[in-house]
Amino acid sequence: MASRRSSREPSLLGICLCLLPFVLSCIQYFLLWLPADRPSLTSALVKALPVLSLAFFSWIQEAGSPSAPWVRLGLLLSALGDVCLVWPNGFIYGMASFAVAHVLYIWTFGLRPARLGLLPPVGLAFGAFYAFLLPHLPPALAVPVAGYMAILGLVVWRGLARGGRGRTLGALLFTLSDSVLTLDAFVSPVPAARAVVMTTYYAAQCFLALTVVEHGHPSPKAE
Structure with a gap:
């Protein structure tokens, strides 16, 4: 028998209220603006808290969506990636965490309609x-970055193919964020890079x- 939580259709007011911790934790991050060159557990927590809040949101507002557990796991892995990226020597681990999160997002988007013309x-x-980007990358990162970008490209393909505001904007904004991050880190400084990212x-x-x-709560295996 479905639980009360999963049988109710989420209301706009309920969604907004459940997003309040995310909004407040984002405000906290930007107000504190802890120095990026001083890694600490505090800065890691402040950075990851908005995404952890979204994972909590996905739990209390899933309303029977079969994709919710996978989205939630993707958010938790993203939060782990946030923590790893706080420390310079954690870059490869952070990228790996985000890569797995993207694979989970691809799974939730499904593979139909294929819309191969978008590829x-x-x-x-x-x-x-x-x-x-390649000439600017350290040799040790050339292959991992290529793999990560291939996975992110698949996220964009599936997001555009499936449509919907969340999938499309989520995929495109993630691409914009990662593009600015890599340009700033490996090519040349980008004005206000951290704020944009x-x-x-x-x-x-x-x-x-x-x-x-x-609407419709698409399944990972949706046709």
Whole structure:
């Protein structure tokens, strides 16, 4: 028998109230603006708290969505990636955590409709960006970054193919965030990079979390 929590259709007011911890933790992050060059457990917690809040949101607002557990796990892995990226030597571990989170997001988007016509332009865009980035990457990161970008490209393909505000905007904003991050880290400083990266990143995760309450509650195996 379905629980009361999973049988109710979420209301707009309920969704907004459940997003309040996410909004407040985002405000806290930007108000504190802890120095990025002084890694600490406190800065890791402050950075990860908004995404952890979204994981909690996906639990209390899933309303029977079969994709909710996978979205939630993706959010938790993203929070782990946030923690890893606080420390410079944690970059590869953070990227791996996000890569697995993206695989889970792809699973929740499903593989139908395929819309294979979207693959060439998405692949061309990601391939061109990687070709531009490659000369600036440390040799040890060339293959991991290529793998990560391939997975992120699949997220964009599936997000555009399935449609819906949460999937489409989540995928595109995640791409924008990661693009600015890599340009700033490996090519040349980007003005206000951290603010742009974190704003688009938190927005992307919020849109992805909202897929659990989108109309129809698409299954990971949805046709």
